[in-house]
Amino acid sequence: MNRSVLKVLDDFYRKNFVEGEIVPSEDGNYKILNSHYKNKFGTFILCEKMLEQKDLKPGSSWNIVKGILVNSGNPYEIIGTIHIPGYTNTSGFFVRNHIEDEIVGLSYSETWEVIYKYGARNAEASRSLFPPLETTIINTNKELPPFTSAYWKTPVFNKDGGFYAQLSNLVLREVENAIVGLDAKERVGTFEPAVVQITDPSIASVEVKEVEHPYENLEVYYSAEVTPKISIPIMDDVLKDLKKIAQFIATSEKIVVLTGSGISSGSGIQDYKKVEESLWKKDPFTMADLNNKVFANEPESFWNSFYIFMKHLLHNFTPIHSHESLATTIKAISTNDDHLFFVWLEKQLNKEVTIVTQNVDGLHQKAGSKKVVEYHGNIFECICPSCNSSYKLVNVFTANGLPRCRCGAILRPNVVFFGDEVHYQKQSIEEVKQADLIIVMGTTLKTFPFNELVYHKNEDANLILINEFHVEIEVDFDVVALGDITDICHKLWEEINQIDSSFYKKI
Incomplete structure (x- = not known):
């Protein structure tokens, strides 16, 4: 069934067309349908999206x-999507708070x-x-x-080179990631600290600082250039918590880390899940094809x-989307300090x-971690359903x-697609049960059944959350x-x- 939608001229590759085309x-x-459709918001192009005549199998079950x-x-009112020049992704929304103006x-x-x-x-x-999937739209x-x-589409920078409006920490992080490699690194040092206040969620102030790379003995695993980065200042109360975490890590024997997209x-x-959600909305028939x-x-x-x-998934890295360019892009993706921290612990x-x-x-694994349980699989690998042989995607993607x-x-x-079972559920539960320290990092803990793993920890194990934001889950973090x-x-x-230099050794 086709559906009506409003567009503007810039949404189309061709600018000259007639009604009915x-x-x-x-x-x-x-x-x-109507190239001059008017309503109280303005003049638009009224269109009908031409959908393929396929059976969208999961549709009625949502x-x-x-x-x-x-x-x-x-x-609140959304006044635009955040656009970073040279970056094809939408990085968020500019939102007007009418109460605070x-x-x-x-x-x-x-x-x-x-x-x-x-x-x-x-x-x-x-x-x-x-179930077990959940999307937010x-x-x-x-x-x-x-x-x-x-x-x-609203540019993140105004004509003077400053921000169009104050940005939250998460958007600042996205801006930082986007400008790396876009010949705009010098602009990072000009970012002004921004304090963002909104009813909920609460968002801290941000500042710019130079990062001194700490993992100097792990250069073999580190290939990315260290650049100035935008970061949330670490407050005194957080520093106290970090001392506790450091003590837990130093005295633990078996550590299990539950990670999500915030790490990568x-x-x-x-975020793999966000790409899925976006495609379910933009092109549901493509996503409906990705199942067994x-x-x-x-x-x-x-x-x-x-x-x-x-x-x-990869258009952040390359504007060219041939099979060859995507394969080259996959090979070039680098690890970052979040991955390397756990390699350092090992x-x-x-x-x-x-x-x-x-x-x-x-x-x-690319960073050097020895024991990794890939709960949702590895999208850069392929497997044979007949003999279970595995291949790197770059070697077979043609x-x-x-x-x-x-x-x-x-x-x-x-990789786990729609309707697939997650990988290694029993192994993951056993790993959590045996750990004396569990660190949750870079995840919202909204995805089932991954979010239930923390409930399998033993009573004596310490549970730590390291994240950019709180998670909504009924569990007490230490x-x-x-x-x-x-x-x-x-x-x-x-x-x-600082705890004890005997806890680590030089490579």
Whole structure:
């Protein structure tokens, strides 16, 4: 079934068309119904999105839970999507707080929380549930173009080179990641500290500082250039908590670390779950193809959809989306200090560290961690469903035919897609049970059943949260350290070294 949607001229590759014509856009083909459609918000192009006549199998099973509905009396209003020049991703939203009469730049997750709980004048937030999956979506009202439209695109920098509005810490981190490699590194040093105040969630002030790389003895594992970075200042109360964490780490024997996308953001990797959510909204038929049933019955459709998914996952790194360029990009992705911190614990403190990660990028292993449980698989690997042989994606990813195993079977990406069971659930539970220290880092703990792993810890084990924000879960953490994860790792490195130099050895 086709659906009506509002667009603007900049949403289309072609600028000259007539009503009734089907015109291509970045997110599909549209039939032009009215090129001068007017409502109280302005003049738009009324279109009909041309959907493929496929059966969207999971559609009817989604349970949608809406937050506060659109109302002119709601306190917040989205005035634009945050656009970083040279960066194809939307980095969040500029949101007006009508109560405080101020504009602030928030990440997608922060915007969703605010709108879901308090409501907006031109948008609504919802949760879509299809156990074990959950997506979060922000939609405009029907009288405005969707947030993917160029209508909303607002440059993060104003004409004077400063920020269009104050930015939250998460958006600042995104800006930092985006400008690395865009010949704009010198601008980082000009960022002014910004204090962002909003009813909920609370957001700390930010500052700019130079990072002194601490893992000098692990250069063999570190290839990325150290650059100035934007970070959340570590407050006195957090420093006290870090001393406790450092003591726990120094005295522990078996450490289990539960990690999420916050660990890989410093390497420029997009949140895998957010890419999935975005594609479910923009191109649901592509996502509907990424399951075992389609793989078994229509492998060509499966791999074509997987190629589209990979373009979206990696477009931060390369504007060229050939199979060859994507393969080259995969090889070039670097680890960051968050990964290296746990390698340092293994190599220099001789700790037994097990990483249980939701990330599918393989960067923990690339950094040098010995024991990594990939809960959702590894998107850069392929497996043979017949003989269980494994291959690197870069070695089989080709535009010429389907990737095949030596035994002749068609290969499948080694990653958890819609309807798949998670990998190594029993092993992950056992690792948590045996640990005397569990560190949760860089994850919202919203994804089931990963978020239930913490409930399997033994009574004597210490549980620590290191994150940029709180997590909503009914469990008591022994210590919570909130802030920039990389800065916290650097500070922990200093604190652990101060406890007793005998805890680590030189390589």
